[in-house]
Amino acid sequence: MEETFPHLNIQREAPVNEKRPGGNPRTAPPDDVPSHGRGLLGKLANATREASEDIGGFDERKLFRFTVQKGFNPDDLRKISTEIEVVSQEDETVIIGFATNAAMAQFEARLASMASGGYVTNKEVIYALQSVDGWSPEDRKSWALKQHGFPDDEDFLLDVEIWPLEDRPDARQQAWDKFDSWLSEQRIEKLDQVKKPELTLYRLRCTAAQAESLLHHRDIRSIDLLPSFALERSIVFQDIQQFPEVQAPPAQAPGVVVLDSGIADGHPLLKAAVANTASFLPGEGPHDENGHGTHVAGLALYGDFEKHLRAGAFTPTLRLYSGRILDRSNENTTGFVENHIEEAVRHFVTEHGCKVFNLSFGDSNKPYFGGHLKGLSVTLDTLSRELGVLFVVSSGNHRIGEGSPDGLEWRDQYPEYLLNESWRVIEPAPALNALTVGSLVRHTQTYNSQRYPLDPAEIPIAQAGQPSPFTRNGHSVDGAIKPELVAHGGNWAIHARANYALLDGLTGLGVVSTGLQFADGRPFQVDAGTSMAAPQVAHLAATILHEHPDATANFIRAQLCLNAAIPQASQHLFEKNKALSRVCGYGEVDETALKRSSENAVTLITESRIENKRHHFYEIPVPPDFTSGGKKRLREIAVALAYAPPVRSTRIKYRATRIDFKLVAARDLEHVTTMFNKATKKDDYQSIKELAGATIGQTARSKGTVQADSWKFFQFNSNSALRNKKLFVVVTRNDFPWGESLCDSEESYSLLVSLRDKQNLSAQLYTQIKARLDARVPVRIRV
Known part of the structure; x- marks a missing residue:
């Protein structure tokens, strides 16, 4: 050795x-300065009318959307008037601000002077302005709401985000109080809330008429449908009695925390390593009623579970912790998962000194197309910095039938479709301070292909070492590489004799791990998805603590990415490295020199x-x-x-x-x-x-x-x-x-x-x- x-x-x-x-670049004047002023005057008049149609608001100011040249410093808007407050920069060219009537009158006077050829102070700020508009009801709709519309039910649930006033705690509290009062007046039921300087969310029950009012409320930044989680699973039958009894890891062994649907802590391969289980889902116990959490837990504890299964022995070297945050349907409708995750993380850090957390779920209603990050990503990034912990999250799976290929196209268009906009990573995968994990293929033979080796009907979409057909692509904020890493998550196949029907991970192409139904003689389960890839990286992250018990989360992230490489089978799938990094990031972790x-x-x-x-x-x-x-x-x-x-x-x-x-x-x-x-x-x-x-x-x-x-x-x-x-x-x-x-x-x-x-x-x-x-x-x- x-x-x-x-x-x-x-x-x-x-x-x-x-x-x-160096100093900020100077803005070049428009070709026709008076014409630029006249154009902005017209847009300002329309924007003022549009802003007047907003309802609610914690004060009397109007909300405006300023479209600017790329690279513009948002704080320079205050050079127009000190009574303009920058609320948010929504993308590289859109800035949202509150403004008084006096401020807008002062702005209008400057534009009128510019339009007539007169002198204007701070003219470079106005040169950089391209448009002034209101923040419309359409702007307040999330991607999912634009795609699917409001639910057809008589009343339904929505998630609402109001503008964060990060620098003004007094105004922020005033906005919270005023919005709470407005909800009561409108008889809109508040079910849960997240109130932080950087993020304010409400989960509301409302009717279609009430939802329409929400779309016109001045203080609302965005309105979204509830999170949507998609999973597929299967069970593998095998006699667990053939394996030696699992011994507990050493008392000083590092821990890994699975935040999921709970775990079956009596599973023969898990129970000796379970250090603590707790539920952070109101009204529910810590036990897994879905199976997803138990499946993820086996991978977080053992890493390459299949390797141990083939060797016929399981020796845990980590201590396993479980925080239940999802219900039996693998959803969280009782409140904001952000609150439950924060409570869980603070518990495991304070009570057990845990440092590595796995989150194998994603909100398919929130693909990241650019702009600012939302609820859970912000929560993870904030907790990562404050508590010095590492979150390992999955990049998300693309759903079958939603902008996906049909029939034979799955194989013929692979891997180009992986770069489609509809394949972008979903919440919370864009979180910058977390490690995001995409999926690689390990197996290419379905159960039937193994049983009937002469029958070519079931055709794998991807080959071993290539990205899984369902894995999502990046980037994150400002073009940051996401996912950073990839690990085995499964494959799909098509059936040539059944109109090229899609065969997912249930047919033997997925990842095997511990199963919920162990008491019924089904101790193992197979599933496919990036949810299976993330816990294998979380396992590696926690094992670094064996050799470096005081390692920071930064050290662990850097060490994993330092030892990652794109698999040979994936290196020539795309013409450009940039496209490859969108799907595979820095690659798959090589354990050889990870610890020593x-x-x-x-x-x-x-x-x-x-x-x-x-x-x-x-x-x-x-x-x-x-x-x-x-x-x-x-x-x-x-x-x-x-x-x-x-x-x-x-x-x-x-x-x-x-x-x-x-x-x-x-x-x-x-x-x-x-x-x-x-x-x-x-x-x-x-x-x-x-x-x-x-x-x-x-x-x-x-x-x-x-x-x-x-x-x-x-x-x-x-x-x-x-x-x-x-x-x-x-x-x-x-x-x-x-x-x-x-x-x-x-x-x-x-x-x-x-x-x-x-x-x-x-x-x-x-x-x-x-x-x-x-x-x-x-x-x-x-x-």
């Missing part, structure tokens, strides 16, 4: 240099804190043996960084700060620090060339809060940068102006670097790198 070693710590170099940002290093695969680790507009520099010791040898062989350098920024749902950029890295070659530390100090503007910084050959590239990876990339080398010539220069990772922080007050003076991050020479069995990378690190003279780092 190959000898392994602890990962090595790396220290940053002494210089900590300021990153001086070896002589030919070395991981360098550090945890640090960085101030705004600063660079941190790390020299990476590359031994001569890494670049030696004339024979071609694969060598690789990988880098991963993770941080958990504060978020704001009223800004399109969402994360308050940006921390990213670049891998650069330079003569020495002085040269690399000078290079970055001269990058005074954004374009200058972007123009600093990384080491050539990055798999993802700095622009694409830097959009997320966990970033990973790799550089592959097969041969080094005498001019190679790694032979003639030193290698540095440079970490940079740059807050958005609106986010500076939300961030800590020093923001935490985890950085990991891996050097791999796996085809060289006689490599001594670990020994050589450790000797170089030990020989370095300790330096005092200025902070």
Whole structure:
């Protein structure tokens, strides 16, 4: 067995240099300035009439939708009038604001002066304005509501979000009180609510007439149908008595928490590892009445459950926790799942010190098409930062028949349809501080194909190692890579003799795990979906804590992505890497070097804190043996960084700060620090060339809060940068102006670097790198 070693710590170099940002770009004047003013005057008049049709409101101001040029700073609207309050940035060009009549009269006067060719102060702000409108009833409709309309029932449930007033607690409380009173006056029943500075949601029971009133209420941001969860499942019959009795894991074993429909804690393969179960669903106990939670729990506890099943032995190394948040239909209609999840997470963190949480469900009524994130994503991102926990969530499954192929098209159009808009990730998969997991295929033979090997009728859609036919694609906010990882979740097939009918995971193409009906002699269950992929990654995340018990959630995220790679079978499915990352992210986790290093695969680790507009520099010791040898062989350098920024749902950029890295070659530390100090503007910084050959590239990876990339080398010539220069990772922080007050003076991050020479069995990378690190003279780092 190959000898392994602890990962090595790396220290940053002494210089900590300021990153001086450039000023905002100036807005070019329109070709015809008076005509621009006249156009805005007309739109302002229409917008004022439209805003006057709104009902309700906690004060007398009107709500306006300002359409601006891309890159416009929303706070600059206050240059028009200090009585305009920016409420939210809905996308890159739409800003919502409250304005008094006096403010709009002042604005109208400026536009009239511009239209007549007169002088206007702060004219660049008006140059950047493209339109002024009201926030219409259509704007308040969610994607699901636009697709399906209101339910046909006499009364029905809706989820309503009102505008968050994040910076004004007094006004926020006033808005809550006034809206509660209005609901009572309208006889609209309030069933539950989420009231936070960054998110205010109401679950309401109303009639069609009352719903129409809601669409016209000024303080309402959006109206949505209730969450919709879709699952498929099957049971595998097998005698569990053949397996040895499962022993409990050590008392100090790390824990993994499954937030789902509960678990069957008496299952023979689970009960020895169950540490605590609790229900956070009002009126329900912790026991699983659906089966989904039990199936997910087996994967979270054992990871590759099928491997253990084939080996005939199950030895849990983790402690299993279960928080029930879903009912027997795998739904949550008693209240907001956001509240139940928060209660569960705080319980398991406070009472049991848990750090890794699995959420294998998604709201198919909320695909992410861009713009601001909603309820559960915001909740997970906020809890991730506050409590230092890691959420592993599924990317979501596409439903059959909703914009999906028909018959033979499933196979013939694969994988192109995976990139369709209707295949976008669903809530809470876009959450930036969580790890999102998509699905890969493992099996290609149905039960019938195995039984009748000469019959070609049942045709798999995808091959092993390729994305599952149902897995959803990204990206998330601002183009962040989602999902970040993929794991086995199942396959589908078509039946050539039955009009190409679709055969899902129930036919033997899914993932096997523990089943709810164990007492009836059915201890195993097969299901297909990204719900099965996520807990396998949650298992890996928790096992990192064996070797690194104090690891932060940032470290775990970075470590998983550092050791991920796109499966060979998927690498050439799409013409562009960008398309591949939308479906597979950084790839599938390779467990080989996840917890410890070896002589030919070395991981360098550090945890640090960085101030705004600063660079941190790390020299990476590359031994001569890494670049030696004339024979071609694969060598690789990988880098991963993770941080958990504060978020704001009223800004399109969402994360308050940006921390990213670049891998650069330079003569020495002085040269690399000078290079970055001269990058005074954004374009200058972007123009600093990384080491050539990055798999993802700095622009694409830097959009997320966990970033990973790799550089592959097969041969080094005498001019190679790694032979003639030193290698540095440079970490940079740059807050958005609106986010500076939300961030800590020093923001935490985890950085990991891996050097791999796996085809060289006689490599001594670990020994050589450790000797170089030990020989370095300790330096005092200025902070």
